[in-house]
Structures are given as structure tokens and as C-alpha cells.
Amino acid sequence: MTRETAINLLLAALLLALPLIAAGMGEPFYVTLATRVVVLALAAVGLNLALGLGGLLSFGHAAFFGLGGYAAGILATHAFNAEPLFAGIPGTTSMPLIWLVAIAVAGLVALPIGAISLRTTGVYFIMITLAFAQMIYYFAISWPAYGGEDGLSIYVRNSFPGLNTAQPLPYFLICFVVLMAALLAFRLIEGSRFGSALQAARQNGVRLAAVGIPPFKVRLVAFVLSAMITGLAGALYADLNRFVGPSMLSWHMSGELMVLIILGGKGRLFGPVAGAMIFVCLEYVLGGITERWQFFLGLILLGIVLFARGGFLGLLSGKPRHV
Amino acid sequence: MSEPILEIRDLQKSFNALKATDGVSLDLKPGQIHALIGPNGAGKSTLIHQIAGSLKADSGTIRFLGQDIGGLDMAARARLGLARSFQISSLAQEFSALRNVMLAVQAKEGSSFRFFRQVTSDRSLIDPAMAMLERVGLAHRANAPAAELSHGERRQLEIAIALALQPKAFLFDEPMAGMGPEGSKQLTTFLDRLRHEAPMLLVEHDMDAVFALADRISVLVYGRIIASGTVDEIRRDPEVRRAYLGEAA
Ligand SMILES: Nc1ncnc2c1ncn2[C@@H]1O[C@H](COP(=O)(O)OP(=O)(O)O)[C@@H](O)[C@H]1O
Ligand SMILES: [Mg+2]
Numbered sequence: 001m002t003r004e005t006a007i008n009l010l011l012a013a014l015l016l017a018l019p020l021i022a023a024g025m026g027e028p029f030y031v032t033l034a035t036r037v038v039v040l041a042l043a044a045v046g047l048n049l050a051l052g053l054g055g056l057l058s059f060g061h062a063a064f065f066g067l068g069g070y071a072a073g074i075l076a077t078h079a080f081n082a083e084p085l086f087a088g089i090p091g092t093t094s095m096p097l098i099w100l101v102a103i104a105v106a107g108l109v110a111l112p113i114g115a116i117s118l119r120t121t122g123v124y125f126i127m128i129t130l131a132f133a134q135m136i137y138y139f140a141i142s143w144p145a146y147g148g149e150d151g152l153s154i155y156v157r158n159s160f161p162g163l164n165t166a167q168p169l170p171y172f173l174i175c176f177v178v179l180m181a182a183l184l185a186f187r188l189i190e191g192s193r194f195g196s197a198l199q200a201a202r203q204n205g206v207r208l209a210a211v212g213i214p215p216f217k218v219r220l221v222a223f224v225l226s227a228m229i230t231g232l233a234g235a236l237y238a239d240l241n242r243f244v245g246p247s248m249l250s251w252h253m254s255g256e257l258m259v260l261i262i263l264g265g266k267g268r269l270f271g272p273v274a275g276a277m278i279f280v281c282l283e284y285v286l287g288g289i290t291e292r293w294q295f296f297l298g299l300i301l302l303g304i305v306l307f308a309r310g311g312f313l314g315l316l317s318g319k320p321r322h323v
Numbered sequence: 324m325s326e327p328i329l330e331i332r333d334l335q336k337s338f339n340a341l342k343a344t345d346g347v348s349l350d351l352k353p354g355q356i357h358a359l360i361g362p363n364g365a366g367k368s369t370l371i372h373q374i375a376g377s378l379k380a381d382s383g384t385i386r387f388l389g390q391d392i393g394g395l396d397m398a399a400r401a402r403l404g405l406a407r408s409f410q411i412s413s414l415a416q417e418f419s420a421l422r423n424v425m426l427a428v429q430a431k432e433g434s435s436f437r438f439f440r441q442v443t444s445d446r447s448l449i450d451p452a453m454a455m456l457e458r459v460g461l462a463h464r465a466n467a468p469a470a471e472l473s474h475g476e477r478r479q480l481e482i483a484i485a486l487a488l489q490p491k492a493f494l495f496d497e498p499m500a501g502m503g504p505e506g507s508k509q510l511t512t513f514l515d516r517l518r519h520e521a522p523m524l525l526v527e528h529d530m531d532a533v534f535a536l537a538d539r540i541s542v543l544v545y546g547r548i549i550a551s552g553t554v555d556e557i558r559r560d561p562e563v564r565r566a567y568l569g570e571a572a
Contacts, residue, residue: 188438188439188441189438191441191442191443192437192438192439192440192441192442193429193434193435193436193437193438193440193442193445193448194435194436194437194438195438195442196418196422196425196426196429196435196442197426197429197435199415199417199418200415200418200426203415203416203417203418204413204414204415204416206377206397206413207413207414207415207423207426208398208415208426209376209377209396209397209398209401210375210377210397210398210401210406210407210409210413211401211426211427211430211431211484211488212398212399212401212402212430212431212488213398213426213429213430213435214396214398214399215398218435221436
């Protein structure tokens with residue numbers, strides 16, 4: 001077992017144990033805080049596929065996060081009001097169904113966005129993905145049917161067969177299992193033929209094309225998969241807060257997901273998890289002391305970018321080894 | 324079997340006012356090594372780029388295996404069977420030498436959209452890739468990241484990658500540059516045997532290697548082919564001696 005694997009297992013154990021202990025001590029607030037870590041980590045796992053493995057600096061992943069959130073909010077609202085969505089199709093409060101819709105919507109929207117954005121690189125790619133996300137953001141604000149600027153409340157958390165999702169701990173466990181499944185998928189993809197092609201596209205797209213693999217197609221598939229995972233996280237986030245609003249779609253959110261990855265370690269399996277743990281801790285601890293906690297977050301980011309490119313995990317476990 | 328594999332007609336390419344390719348026509352026939360020589364800046368690499376698809380020609384046609392490939396991108400041309408090496412080596416720097424070749428093996432198999440089976444334990448990728456590294460004499464460096472290879476080793480790796488594609492034609496841009504006399508000699512022997520697998524368009528400065536290997540030589544000066552013929556014809560050509568060989572002879 002490598003040092004990084006040991007650290008990963010430790011992080012996963014910590015992330016599971018803390019809320020169990022908190023629940024045992026009758027402190028549901030900390031369970032909810034841990035769920036926030038898990039859901040943000042999941043969103044960042046999605047981005048990590050594009051950004052970490054593929055080197056695609058998407059500054060628009062809030063779009064997919066928010067779309068997943070709105071999928072959950074809209075389906076739940078229609079089910080709650082017993083109004084069909086369209087053409088007689090009803091809403092639903094079933095999480096598994098909602099997740100499927102969130103994943104599908106995020107993927108379908110990511111396809112044209114990726115197909116257009118991926119024709120550019122570098123700063124232009126960053127700007128185009130940002131522009132698409134902002135378009136969706138303003139659309140959500142100006143569409144009164146689903147709350148416009150005020151967003152949508154989910155009055156009762158959506159349901160999962162056999163579990164009481166209204167309780168913080170079962171909901172945490174659901175999210176935790178989804179995160180672990182996403183991490184497993186990430187690891188498998190990373191080590192697969194597709195993962196090889198994707199990482200080669202990041203390192204040297206010309207080399208990839210020269211052996212006959214089209215970099216554009218590889219990047220597009222990665223972008224869509226990445227959006228699907230982030231979209232799923234959005235649905236979980238909406239259910240966590242029992243609310244979805246345009247802020248989930250805003251560029252702050254896109255930036256936050258990037259920050260999580262840079263904090264934790266770009267391209268590393270547990271980078272998003274470590275990043276989300278640090279981020280939420282800072283937000284909670286420093287945020288309790290000063291409203292300007294993001295100033296300190298900025299200092300930490302600066303330190304990482306200047307002195308520890310591998311992020312937190314890079315600091316602890318050294319350079320990743322490609323074989 | 325003397326239909327050309329690669330057939331280039333009246334190719335033109337300008338960079339602003341500079342004509343880098345000025346009406347180039349040439350053929351590459353089965354079993355042939357066709358050497359392309361000429362002074363620095365003559366437009367040899369630019370020509371290779373246009374054939375491989377990393378640069379678009381302004382006009383003219385490139386036919387490969389009877390098909391006009393002018394509209395295809397680099398990846399599509401590679402899949403048709405055009406394998407190239409780069410004058411300035413172009414590798415996946417973080418990957419080991421072996422993974423660089425494995426990438427070519429999976430590309431050849433057309434299987435890059437598989438998401439589960441792990442490549443590091445996939446014998447159907449590792450074994451053929453290892454065999455290619457052995458052929459070029461780089462097996463002992465299989466696990467070294469490409470970024471840590473020496474200049475000469477990177478050249479060898481580029482050739483191993485091209486071999487793994489089992490192409491219908493090779494495009495090699497100065498494969499011997501910086502290899503040293505011993506390395507050049509070995510590579511000359513190696514390329515000599517390789518012509519039986521696929522014909523080769525070979526850009527090379529090492530005239531000993533060119534004269535030893537080439538079935539045909541074309542001389543490029545300022546984007547134009549000023550002479551094309553057998554080794555003896557080129558050696559005797561007065562214009563070539565003046566424009567190019569003069570400085571070396
Ligand atoms: N991308 C480019 N943009 C502008 N000029 C270029 C470019 N690539 C090559 N050139 C110019 O075209 C000419 C031919 O270059 P090149 O094909 O690299 O020559 P060779 O390989 O024969 O040494 C040179 O004058 C070079 O400066
Ligand atoms: Mg050149």
C-alpha cells in the first residue's frame with residue numbers, strides 16, 4: 001500500500017466516523033456539516049475528472065451542479081403539488097429516480113457546451129465555460145415558474161427506499177455511499193484505456209492524435225462524464241439544504257469547486273475529499289470568528305499554489321507515480 | 324505493386340510571405356525509403372506536418388493508399404496507417420516509456436473508449452508494447468517516465484510508438500539527430516530492415532545514413548524540390564552539389 005492510499009483510507013474512515021460519533025452524542029449539526037463535506041467532495045470528484053485527469057479548466061461546473069439541484073427541486077415540487085411536469089408525466093420524490101434525471105440532464109446539457117467549448121483551449125476555454133454557466137444562471141433568475149431569484153424550497157426531503165431520509169444520519173450515509181461509488185468509478189476510469197487517453201490528452205494532445213486517438217472526442221466524453229457526476233452532487237445538495245436557488249449556478253460555485261480540488265490535490269483520487277474537508281472546516285471554524293474568513297482561505301490557496309502544487313495530499317504523500 | 328502508397332501533387336503552403344512548400348510533388352512506393360534532404364529551413368518538417376495532418380496545406384493533393392486524405396485530421400490519418408516521428412520529440416511526458424507505447428497499441432486496436440479494465444494489468448497492451456521497446460533496444464528503460472529519458476532514448480521511443488501502430492507508411496523527421504555516431508549506425512541498420520514492413524519518408528541530415536538507406540532522394544531547397552532521383556543521380560547532380568552538397572563535400 002502506498003502512502004497516499006493509506007492517507008486516503010484514513011480520510012474516508014475519518015469522514016465516516018465523525019458523523020457517527022456526532023450522531024451518537026446527539027449533535028445532528030455536525031452530521032449535516034459532514035454531509036456538506038461529502039456532497040461538495042462529490043461535485044469536485046466530477047470536476048476532477050475533467051480538470052485533474054484531462055487538464056480541462058472548466059469554470060462552468062456550477063451549471064451542472066445547479067442543473068442537478070433544479071432537477072431535484074422541480075421534480076419534488078411537481079410531486080408535492082401533484083401537478084404533472086409536462087405531457088402527463090408526474091414529478092417524483094424518489095431519490096434514485098431524481099438522481100437519474102439529474103445525471104441525464106447534466107450530461108445532455110454538457111454535450112453541446114463541451115462540443116463548443118472544447119474547440120478552444122486555455123483562457124478561452126475558461127471564459128466560454130464561464131459564459132455558458134452564466135447564461136444558465138441568468139435564465140434561472142429570470143424564470144419565475146421555479147422561484148426565479150428566490151429559488152425553490154423542497155418541503156420534505158425526497159425519499160429513499162427503506163431509509164428515513166429526514167434524519168441527518170441516514171441521509172449522510174446515503175451521500176457517503178454515493179461518494180465512495182463515485183471515487184471507485186473515478187479510480188477505474190483513471191486506470192482504464194480511456195483514462196490513459198485522457199491523461200495523454202492533458203500531457204500532449206498532439207501525441208495522442210499522432211497515434212490516431214482524437215483528443216477532442218476523448219475530452220468531450222470526459223467533460224460529459226464529469227458533468228454527470230457534478231449534476232448528481234447537485235441533486236444531493238438540493239436535498240441536503242431542502243432548497244435550490246440560482247446561487248448553486250453562480251460562478252462563485254464554479255470557483256469553489258476548483259478551489260476544493262487545488263486545496264486537496266489536483267488529479268488525485270482523494271484530492272476533492274481532502275479539499276472539501278479543509279474547505280468546510282475553514283468555513284465553519286474561521287467563519288465563526290470572522291466574516292472575512294475567505295481572506296484566510298485566499299492566503300492558504302496562495303501558499304499551496306506557490307509551494308505545494310500537489311495540494312494537501314501532495315504535501316503528505318509526495319509526487320504521484322505513473323507506471 | 325508499384326502503385327505509390329503515398330502520392331503528393333503540387334502541394335503549396337505559405338506562412339505569410341514565406342513560401343515554405345512551393346509546388347512539391349513526390350511519390351512513396353512500396354518497399355522504398357524515400358529520403359528528403361535539404362538545408363535548414365528548406366521546409367522539410369513543414370512538408371511532414373502537412374502529410375501527417377498537423378498543418379493544413381494551402382492547396383495541392385495528398386493521396387494515401389489511393390484515398391485523398393487532405394480533409395482528414397491527424398488522428399484519422401494515423402488510423403489509416405500513417406505513423407510519424409517528430410523532429411522535436413513529442414511524448415506523454417509523465418507516462419513511462421512503456422505506457423507511451425501501450426497508448427499506441429490501444430490506439431491501433433481502436434479501443435480507447437473502454438472504462439473499466441485496468442491497463443496496468445492488461446497483457447494485451449503490455450506484451451506488444453514491451454516487444455516494441457525490445458525491438459528498439461529500450462526495454463531496460465520501460466518504466467522510466469518519458470521526461471527522464473535522454474535525447475537519444477526519446478528518439479528510440481518515438482520509433483517504438485510508430486512501430487506499435489503497424490502502419491502502412493512511416494514519416495520520420497530527423498530520427499538520428501543528436502544520437503551520436505554509434506546510435507546513428509544502429510538506427511541505420513534498423514531502418515534498413517524496417518523498409519520491408521512499410522515504406523518510409525525519411526528526413527535526415529546524416530548523409531552517410533541517407534546514402535546507405537535511400538532508394539530515392541528528393542532535395543528540397545526553399546520549399547521546392549530541385550532534384551529527385553536515385554542516390555547516384557543525386558550525387559552527380561551539379562545543381563544539388565552547388566545548392567546543398569557543395570557545403571558538405
Ligand atoms: N508555424 C510556422 N509559422 C511561420 N513560419 C514557419 C512555421 N513553421 C515553419 N516556418 C518557417 O518555414 C520554413 C521551413 O521550416 P521547416 O519546415 O521547419 O524547415 P526544415 O525542417 O527543412 O528545417 C522556415 O523558414 C521556418 O522558419
Ligand atoms: Mg525540420
